[in-house]
Amino acid sequence: MSLPACPKCQCEYVYEDQQLLICPECSHEWNPNNINDEAAILVKDANGTVLSDGDKVTVAKDLKIKGSSQVIKIGTKAVVRRVLDKKDHELDCKVEGIGEMMVTAKFVKKANSQVG
DSSP states (O other), X not given: OOOOOOTTTOOSOOEEETTEEEOTTTOOEEOTTOSSOTTOOOEEOTTSOEEOTXXXXXXXXXXXXXXXXXXXXXXXXXXXXXXXXXXXXXXXEEETTTEEEEEOGGGEEEOOOOOO
C-alpha cells in the first residue's frame, strides 16, 4: 500500500502513526480519512478563482523578474506546481520560456480548460 504525499510540502516519505499520517520533513500531521483538511490553502487569481496544484495559468500583466532585466510578458503560460502558504509569491510555477519561479497569484489568471 502506497501512502499519499504530504499535502503541505509534497514529501514522499510519509509514515503512519496510528490513524494519522506524518511528514518527516515539515512535521505536518493529518488524518487521511478527513477529506476537509483545515490546513487547506486558498489562493485566488486576479479574477478571484481559487488556484490549486497542477492548474494552468496565464500571466495577467507584464512582470519584471527580480534581479534580471528579463520580463514575463502578458499572456505567457505557466503551470502551477505547488500552492504555498506565503504572504507573497504563493505559486511555485513552471513558466513557459523562462523556467521554474515563484509568482504572486494576483498577477495570473486561471487558463480556460475548454477546447474550442
